[in-house]
Amino acid sequence: MKPNQRNLVLIAILALALGLRLFNLGAGDLTTDEAKTALGVAFPHSFLLPQISVISQKIFGFNEMAARLPFALLGTGAVWLMFIFGRLVKDDKFGLLTAGLLAVLPGNVILSRSAYLDISLVFIWLLLLIAWLIWERQKSLAGWLTLFLIILIAPFLKIQAVYLFFVLFLYLVYQRRGRFWRDERFWLMAVGWLPFLFYFLSQPQQLYDMKSYITKQIGDASSLVSFLSNLWQANGILLVASLGGLGFFVWRAGIKKQVQSDADKLMGGFFLLIGLILFFTPNNLYYYVMPDMAVVYFSAYFITSFKKRTRLVLLTAVCLIINLGLIFTNPNINFACSNDSLGYFWQNNQREINSLISNGRPVFLDTGLGFTGKWYILQTTYKTDYFVNWRKKNPLAPAWLVLTKTNYEENYRQFEVWRDYESVKIIKVLPALK
Amino acid sequence: MNKKNMNNTGKNKIIRWLIVFFFTLIFCSPSLIKIYNLRYLYFSKLIQSQSISLITDLREQKGWSATDLDLFGITGDGSVKQFGFYYHYNHPAVISAKQMIITGLPVKK
Numbered sequence: 321m322k323p324n325q326r327n328l329v330l331i332a333i334l335a336l337a338l339g340l341r342l343f344n345l346g347a348g349d350l351t352t353d354e355a356k357t358a359l360g361v362a363f364p365h366s367f368l369l370p371q372i373s374v375i376s377q378k379i380f381g382f383n384e385m386a387a388r389l390p391f392a393l394l395g396t397g398a399v400w401l402m403f404i405f406g407r408l409v410k411d412d413k414f415g416l417l418t419a420g421l422l423a424v425l426p427g428n429v430i431l432s433r434s435a436y437l438d439i440s441l442v443f444i445w446l447l448l449l450i451a452w453l454i455w456e457r458q459k460s461l462a463g464w465l466t467l468f469l470i471i472l473i474a475p476f477l478k479i480q481a482v483y484l485f486f487v488l489f490l491y492l493v494y495q496r497r498g499r500f501w502r503d504e505r506f507w508l509m510a511v512g513w514l515p516f517l518f519y520f521l522s523q524p525q526q527l528y529d530m531k532s533y534i535t536k537q538i539g540d541a542s543s544l545v546s547f548l549s550n551l552w553q554a555n556g557i558l559l560v561a562s563l564g565g566l567g568f569f570v571w572r573a574g575i576k577k578q579v580q581s582d583a584d585k586l587m588g589g590f591f592l593l594i595g596l597i598l599f600f601t602p603n604n605l606y607y608y609v610m611p612d613m614a615v616v617y618f619s620a621y622f623i624t625s626f627k628k629r630t631r632l633v634l635l636t637a638v639c640l641i642i643n644l645g646l647i648f649t650n651p652n653i654n655f656a657c658s659n660d661s662l663g664y665f666w667q668n669n670q671r672e673i674n675s676l677i678s679n680g681r682p683v684f685l686d687t688g689l690g691f692t693g694k695w696y697i698l699q700t701t702y703k704t705d706y707f708v709n710w711r712k713k714n715p716l717a718p719a720w721l722v723l724t725k726t727n728y729e730e731n732y733r734q735f736e737v738w739r740d741y742e743s744v745k746i747i748k749v750l751p752a753l754k
Numbered sequence: 755m756n757k758k759n760m761n762n763t764g765k766n767k768i769i770r771w772l773i774v775f776f777f778t779l780i781f782c783s784p785s786l787i788k789i790y791n792l793r794y795l796y797f798s799k800l801i802q803s804q805s806i807s808l809i810t811d812l813r814e815q816k817g818w819s820a821t822d823l824d825l826f827g828i829t830g831d832g833s834v835k836q837f838g839f840y841y842h843y844n845h846p847a848v849i850s851a852k853q854m855i856i857t858g859l860p861v862k863k
Binding site: 468469472515519524525 | 778
């Protein structure tokens with residue numbers, strides 16, 4: 321492929337990715353987690369990233385669009401990195417195919433369009449993999465320093481970035497036939513961990529938050545039944561495709577003895593990791609294991625295994641059409657499809673909330689901050705979306721939001737009382753300074 | 755000697771690792787200083803539980819948005835310790851960082 325031709329195709333893919341991520345971006349209120357990001361609250365698992373949303377809002381104004389913008393750009397950046405990764409492990413065409421598939425992958429598009437921090441994980445993982453492979457091939461001082469700095473900073477951005485360290489460790493074990501300690505990168509990873517380790521030790525409140533966070537994530541003991549049911553419930557297509565990828569890897573490595581490329585080994589480790597995480601965190605799996613790049617990698621591998629050009633083009637077109645269809649029927653993207661203006665956090669909980677209100681009981685919602693929100697909703701409103709619309713028309717009528725600190729225990733205490741409906745849109749509320 | 759081998763000579767290896775240790779030390783030093791300021795925390799379970807209850811109480815007192823609490827130091831001789839906190843309200847339009855020192859209850863040894 322000629323460089324000019326390649327660049328044109330890449331620009332077209334990036335433009336498509338950016339368009340899908342920016343279209344109607346400000347539509348819909350921020351969900352609870354998004355609001356935390358927009359406020360710049362340090363999550364127990366991410367310390368630096370929420371600040372990019374804050375900076376964006378200082379530049380573009382305090383609105384939903386500005387809060388989500390950096391993550392849409394990070395998602396587009398991940399598409400570009402996917403191209404570099406694909407080109408690194410195979411060739412230009414493979415790079416373009418992987419970038420194109422990631423650009424239209426529904427899960428990735430939806431995630432990029434929200435102010436969730438998770439999209440950065442795909443970005444960081446790809447960055448780390450690229451730096452890892454470039455050092456392996458070129459052994460330059462600049463490559464070494466880049467790899468080191470990424471290892472150093474990655475856990476601060478999103479703690480789940482350390483999962484990839486496990487994959488890279490498996491890769492070293494596989495590549496060095498067990499003598500992983502002879503590779504400098506093993507020691508680089510060990511040293512690169514230290515700043516994060518000491519940072520965490522110096523933050524007792526972070527440790528405290530992390531403890532309640534992990535309790536929430538891991539939940540009850542795993543069993544095969546819960547594993548399978550969660551697999552089905554959480555994010556079907558992505559995860560099934562990932563586990564299919566593991567089967568594909570085992571088949572190629574074990575039976576056909578065909579695994580030669582570095583990327584194959586890395587992805588094999590990645591799928592093993594996904595399986596382990598699925599098993600040990602059955603409560604909230606898709607949250608952690610955004611296997612977008614692995615799914616894209618194996619989709620591209622599968623598509624390019626067809627030698628006939630017509631089949632290859634046909635398969636790519638089918639992929640594109642299905643994905644675009646899924647994207648544009650999603651209420652979070654095409655806002656006209658949505659019935660109310662509250663984001664999917666509310667839509668998911670709507671049925672449960674309605675039943676609670678009809679019983680005249682308070683509603684508890686997880687704010688994700690280590691305490692649970694306790695909502696008294698007036699009997700006259702009955703529905704939370706009606707509640708908000710009603711509240712907009714009657715701003716002075718009494719309504720209460722009581723946040724209670726529970727840490728997932730029964731004995732909650734009153735936390736704070738707000739009288740403003742805009743607590744629903746936390747981004748618009750200025751905290752009372754004491 | 756080609757370019758690839760040049761980078762793997764002993765001298766280059768030493769320079770690479772010196773750079774790594776230098777940056778690691780720079781990145782670690784603020785945390786290490788803070789660990790020294792909080793040193794009592796790591797040796798006494800009573801001080802640990804006291805600081806955790808202070809953190810939760812402060813979150814209640816200072817409101818929903820004051821989630822970024824920072825226990826920056828524990829000082830004091832003998833059984834009574836002072837706990838120093840930074841806290842700030844999170845909003846893109848507001849920069850509000852405050853500092854407060856709380857004297858803890860006597861700790862029996």
